[in-house]
Amino acid sequence: MNLQINSTKNEDIITDLVYQIKKGSDAELIIHTLLKREELGSTGIGKGIAIPHCRSLAVDKLEIAVGRTTKPVNYNAIDKKPVTLFFLIIAPPQDPGNQYLITLGKIVQIAKELTKKSNLDELKTADEFIALINIIEKDLAKRK
Amino acid sequence: MAIVPSMYLQILFDLDNLLADMEEPGYKKIGFKIEDEATMTIIKARTDLLQKIPKELVSNYELLKKRYRRAIAPVENGFCFGCFQELPTELSTKSKEVIYCPNCGRILYWRKK
Numbered sequence: 502m503n504l505q506i507n508s509t510k511n512e513d514i515i516t517d518l519v520y521q522i523k524k525g526s527d528a529e530l531i532i533h534t535l536l537k538r539e540e541l542g543s544t545g546i547g548k549g550i551a552i553p554h555c556r557s558l559a560v561d562k563l564e565i566a567v568g569r570t571t572k573p574v575n576y577n578a579i580d581k582k583p584v585t586l587f588f589l590i591i592a593p594p595q596d597p598g599n600q601y602l603i604t605l606g607k608i609v610q611i612a613k614e615l616t617k618k619s620n621l622d623e624l625k626t627a628d629e630f631i632a633l634i635n636i637i638e639k640d641l642a643k644r645k
Numbered sequence: 646m647a648i649v650p651s652m653y654l655q656i657l658f659d660l661d662n663l664l665a666d667m668e669e670p671g672y673k674k675i676g677f678k679i680e681d682e683a684t685m686t687i688i689k690a691r692t693d694l695l696q697k698i699p700k701e702l703v704s705n706y707e708l709l710k711k712r713y714r715r716a717i718a719p720v721e722n723g724f725c726f727g728c729f730q731e732l733p734t735e736l737s738t739k740s741k742e743v744i745y746c747p748n749c750g751r752i753l754y755w756r757k758k
Contacts, residue, residue, distance in 0.1 A: 527757060530652065534659040537687055541667065542678040556662040558655050558719060558754055579678055594662050594715050595726045602671040609675055 502627040504569040506587075511576060512536065514568065515553055518589040521566035527559035531591055545578025546609060548616035554590040554605055563600055564591045565608070567630065586621070588612060611637050653697045654706070654743070654752070658717045660691050661710065702743060709751055718751040727751040 503521060508514045515535050519528045534555040538544065545551040566589040573583030588608050592601035614637045615621060624630050664687060666672050667679055695703050709716035718727030725732055728749035736744055736753070744753045 525757070526652065530655055530659065533656060534663060537660060537690065538663055540686060541663075541683045542680045544677060546677070555659065556666065557659050558717065559756070561719065561721065561756055593719065594658070594717070595719065599671065602666075602669065602675070606671075606675050 502567040502630065504567075504624070504627065504630065506568045506570045508570065509572055509574050511539070511574065514570060514574065514587060515539075515589075518553065518566045518568045518587055519591075521568075522564045522589070522591060523559055530559045531555070531557045535589075543577040543579065545576040545580075545584050546612060547578055547580035547582065548613075549573070549578075549582060549584050550586045550588070550612045550616060551576050551578060551584045552588045552590065552605070552608055552612060554592075554601075556592045556594050556596070556601060558594060560591050560593050562593060563596075563604060565589065565604075586612070586615070610641060614641065653694055654702070654717070655754070657691065657694050657698065657706070658715070660687065660694070662715070663687070664691075665714070705745075706752065713749070713751060716752055717754050718746060718749070719754050719756060725749060725751065725753060 503517060506514055506517050508517055516532055519531050519535070523531060534557055535553050538555045539553065543551070544553050568587040568589070570585050573585050576584035578584055590605055590608060611634060615633070618633065624633065667684065706716045713727060715727070718725050720726065720732065723732055723734070724730065725746040725748060727746060728751070730746070730748040733747065745751065746753055
């Protein structure tokens with residue numbers, strides 16, 4: 502998790518997120534696929550949140566990285582508003598039980614709940630951020 | 646990005662998975678916006694990529710894709726993750742040639758450690 506991403510270019514932000522998971526040629530392969538995915542349509546889901554995602558041979562298990570930019574960036578989001586919070590999801594191609602789509606759906610749900618929290622920008626550490634996500638997850642579980 | 650020849654096949658595979666996921670009902674339900682015109686751009690990028698891969702390999706890849714949906718299988722702990730059969734130990738991870746699973750025929754991929 503990097504809550505202090507200084508990049509303002511979309512490609513640099515994606516690179517920063519991927520480097521939390523992989524380095525070298527594996528990272529290059531993932532970045533290439535993620536950028537192609539963004540070409541298909543922005544993964545900016547609105548209210549300042551984007552969820553770049555893809556499957557890649559470069560990972561052997563589902564990987565998630567979180568990043569927050571220090572300045573809002575134009576990510577061509579669905580609501581046209583700038584983005585500051587990024588959830589990156591990379592899944593292996595062979596994925597028993599289709600955990601990728603289940604996790605993707607769950608992250609979208611959590612992200613939408615996060616946008617309702619007014620203290621989002623005040624979170625300074627990864628622990629604070631994780632604690633908030635845990636609360637949201639519990640709330641969502643209760644509603645089911 | 647400097648692309649080495651063996652990487653073209655990996656890029657092709659990841660692109661194919663990307664396009665396949667877009668068609669999944671479960672994916673569509675999540676609600677990401679997909680632009681039709683952009684899909685054509687990716688398909689064009691895929692076609693361009695095919696030109697950079699030896700024809701015989703492309704032909705094998707397409708046949709495997711048609712048969713199994715995913716033509717490449719990662720190797721995990723000496724097992725093909727396509728058919729879950731143990732691979733002969735003599736299969737080298739360092740070989741520069743494309744290696745096929747002797748059991749299911751999928752193209753094998755060893756992840757970097």
